[in-house]
Amino acid sequence: MIKRASAFLLLAAIAIAAMPSAALAAEDGELDAIHHSANAYYLDFTPIGKLQLPRIFVVQHEDGSYGLELFRSTAAAILEGGWVAEIDHDGEEHAEGEEGHAEDGAQEAHAGEGEAQETGKYAGITLAQLEGHLVPPGGGHVVLDMSISKHLVFAWLGMIVVAFIMVRMAGKYKRGVGRDTAPKGLFQNLFETLILFIRDDVARPNLGAKTEKYLPYLLTVFFFILTCNLLGLVPFGATATSNLMVTTVLASFTFLLTQFGGTKDYWMHILWPPGIPAFVKPILMPVELLGIFTKPIALAIRLFANLTAGHLIILSLIGLIFSFANMFGPTVGYAVAPVSIAFALFIYCLELLVSFIQAYVFTMLSALFIGMAVVEHHHDHDEAHGEHHAEPTASVA
Amino acid sequence: MTLFAASLLAPDLGLIVWIGLTFLILLVLLRKFAWGPITSALSEREDKIRESMEQAEKALAEAKQLQADNDKARREAEAQAQSILREAREEAERMRGEEVNKTRDQIQHLQEAAQTEIEREKQSALDSLRQEVADLAVSAAEKILRENLDADRQKKIVKDFLSDLPKN
Numbered sequence: 001m002i003k004r005a006s007a008f009l010l011l012a013a014i015a016i017a018a019m020p021s022a023a024l025a026a027e028d029g030e031l032d033a034i035h036h037s038a039n040a041y042y043l044d045f046t047p048i049g050k051l052q053l054p055r056i057f058v059v060q061h062e063d064g065s066y067g068l069e070l071f072r073s074t075a076a077a078i079l080e081g082g083w084v085a086e087i088d089h090d091g092e093e094h095a096e097g098e099e100g101h102a103e104d105g106a107q108e109a110h111a112g113e114g115e116a117q118e119t120g121k122y123a124g125i126t127l128a129q130l131e132g133h134l135v136p137p138g139g140g141h142v143v144l145d146m147s148i149s150k151h152l153v154f155a156w157l158g159m160i161v162v163a164f165i166m167v168r169m170a171g172k173y174k175r176g177v178g179r180d181t182a183p184k185g186l187f188q189n190l191f192e193t194l195i196l197f198i199r200d201d202v203a204r205p206n207l208g209a210k211t212e213k214y215l216p217y218l219l220t221v222f223f224f225i226l227t228c229n230l231l232g233l234v235p236f237g238a239t240a241t242s243n244l245m246v247t248t249v250l251a252s253f254t255f256l257l258t259q260f261g262g263t264k265d266y267w268m269h270i271l272w273p274p275g276i277p278a279f280v281k282p283i284l285m286p287v288e289l290l291g292i293f294t295k296p297i298a299l300a301i302r303l304f305a306n307l308t309a310g311h312l313i314i315l316s317l318i319g320l321i322f323s324f325a326n327m328f329g330p331t332v333g334y335a336v337a338p339v340s341i342a343f344a345l346f347i348y349c350l351e352l353l354v355s356f357i358q359a360y361v362f363t364m365l366s367a368l369f370i371g372m373a374v375v376e377h378h379h380d381h382d383e384a385h386g387e388h389h390a391e392p393t394a395s396v397a
Numbered sequence: 398m399t400l401f402a403a404s405l406l407a408p409d410l411g412l413i414v415w416i417g418l419t420f421l422i423l424l425v426l427l428r429k430f431a432w433g434p435i436t437s438a439l440s441e442r443e444d445k446i447r448e449s450m451e452q453a454e455k456a457l458a459e460a461k462q463l464q465a466d467n468d469k470a471r472r473e474a475e476a477q478a479q480s481i482l483r484e485a486r487e488e489a490e491r492m493r494g495e496e497v498n499k500t501r502d503q504i505q506h507l508q509e510a511a512q513t514e515i516e517r518e519k520q521s522a523l524d525s526l527r528q529e530v531a532d533l534a535v536s537a538a539e540k541i542l543r544e545n546l547d548a549d550r551q552k553k554i555v556k557d558f559l560s561d562l563p564k565n
Binding site for chain 1: 404405406408409410411412413414415416417419420422423424426427428430431432433434435436438439441442445
C-alpha cells in the first residue's frame with residue numbers, strides 16, 4: 001500500500017517536473033502547444049538552455065555537383081558555413097493573428113528570441129533563425145536534410161534503452177536464470193510478462209504456425225514504440241512516436257512484411273475476390289487494392305495522432321495559465337494554475353495508459369495484418385469465405 | 398495556426414531514412430542478441446514444465462497402479478494366509494482326532510491283554526494251589542499211614558505235621 005502510494009507520488013513528481021520545462025518555454029507569454037510537440041533541431045532544456053544538434057545536408061550545388069555538408073549545430077551552419085535561415089514571418093504573424101493578439105505577440109516573440117541568443121552556445125543567431133529553413137550559400141539547394149533532430153535523438157535513445165534492457169535480459173536467460181529456474185527480479189518478471197503477452201495473446205492467435213517468424217518484429221516494434229511513448233513523458237523528453245515520419249516508417253515495415261509474406265491466397269483475395277458474382281469482382285478489386293495501403297496508413301496516423309493529441313492537451317492545459325495571465329493579469333493566472341495542473345496531471349496519467357495501449361494496438365494490428373496475409377487458409381471459397389473473412393475485418397474496425 | 402499544424406505533418410525524407418535505418422538496426426540487433434535467446438529460453442522452460450507435469454501425472458498414475466497392485470497382492474496374501482491357517486487347523490484337528498482314537502484303541506487293547514493275562518495267571522495259580530493241596534493231602538495221608546498206631550499218636554503226628562507246615 002505504501003509502495004503504491006509512493007509510486008503514485010513519484011509519478012506525480014515526474015509529471016509536475018515535466019510541466020515547468022514546457023511552462024518556462026512560453027517565450028512570448030503565450031505557450032504554443034503545437035510548436036512544442038513538433039520536431040526541432042535542438043533539444044529543449046529550458047530553463048537551462050537549448051542544445052543544438054548537428055546538421056547534415058546532402059546539397060546540390062549550382063553547378064549540378066552533389067556534396068555532403070556537416071555542421072555541429074544550426075548556429076555553426078549560419079555563422080561559419082554562411083547558410084541562410086529563411087524565416088517565415090508571415091506564417092508566424094498569421095498564426096498568432098488567429099489567436100487574436102498579432103501585434104504585441106510578435107514583439108514579445110522578438111524579445112524571446114533575444115533570450116535565446118544569451119542562452120544558446122552560439123550567440124548571434126535568433127530563435128527564429130534556429131527554427132528557420134536553412135538554405136545553402138551560393139545558390140545551391142538541399143536535396144536531403146539528414147540533420148539530427150529532436151525526435152531522432154529520442155528514437156535513438158529509445159533504441160538504446162530497448163537494446164540495453166533486452167540484451168541484458170537475454171544475458172540473464174543465457175546464464176540459466178529463467179531458463180532452468182523461475183525469472184528473478186522485478187525487471188525480468190516485468191519484461192517477461194510483456195514478452196509472453198505479445199507472444200501468446202498478440203502473435204499466436206493471429207499468426208499461428210508463422211509466429212516464430214514474425215515474433216522478433218512484433219516484439220521489437222512493441223518495445224520500441226512503448227519506450228518512445230514513455231520517453232515523451234520524461235522531463236525534457238520528446239515523443240518520437242508523435243512524429244508522423246517515425247510512425248510512417250514503422251507502419252511501412254508492417255506493410256512490407258505483409259506484402260512480402262503474402263500467400264497466393266492473399267493476392268487472390270485482392271485481385272480476384274472469391275465467393276462473389278463475377279460482375280462485382282472488378283468493382284471490389286480496386287477497393288481491395290486500396291485496402292492494402294489504407295491499413296498501414298491508418299496504423300501510422302493512429303499512433304501519431306494519439307501520441308500528439310495527449311501532448312497537445314497537456315501543453316494546452318498548461319498554456320491556459322498563460323492565456324489567463326495575459327488576459328486578466330497574473331493573479332488570475334496563479335488562480336487558474338492549480339486547476340490546469342490538476343487536469344494536466346490527469347491527462348498525464350491518461351497518456352501513460354495511452355502509451356501502453358497504442359504500443360499494443362500497433363503491434364496487435366500489425367500481427368493481424370501480417371496474419372491475414374501469411375497464414376494459409378483452409379476453407380471452401382464458396383461457403384465458409386464470408387464468415388471466415390468477417391472476423392478479422394471486424395476487429396480492425 | 399494552419400502553418401504550425403502543417404509543421405507536424407511536414408514531410409521529412411531525412412528523418413524517414415534515419416528512422417528506417419535506426420529501426421532496422423534495432424530489429425537485427427535484438428533479433429540476434431535478444432529475442433533469440435529469450436524466446437528459446439522461454440519455450441525451453443515451458444517444455445520443461447510441461448514435461449515435468451506430464452511426468453508427474455504419469456508417476457502419479459503409476460503410483461496409483463502400484464498401490465492398487467499392492468493392495469490386491471496384500472489381499473490375496475491375506476486370503477492365502479487365512480486359508481493356509483484354516484487348513485493347518487483342520488489338519489491338526491484331524492490328526493489330533495486320529496491320535497486320540499489310536500490311543501484309545503491301544504489302551505483298550507492293552508486293557509484287554511492285561512485282563513486275559515490276569516485271568517490266565519489266576520487260573521494257573523488256582524491250578525498250582527490245587528496241585529499243592531493234593532500233594533499235601535497225599536503226603537499227610539502217607540504220614541498217617543506210616544504211623545497208624547493209636548489215635549493219640551495219629552493225632553500227635555498230624556499235629557506235628559501241621560506245625561511243620563510252613564505258615565504261609
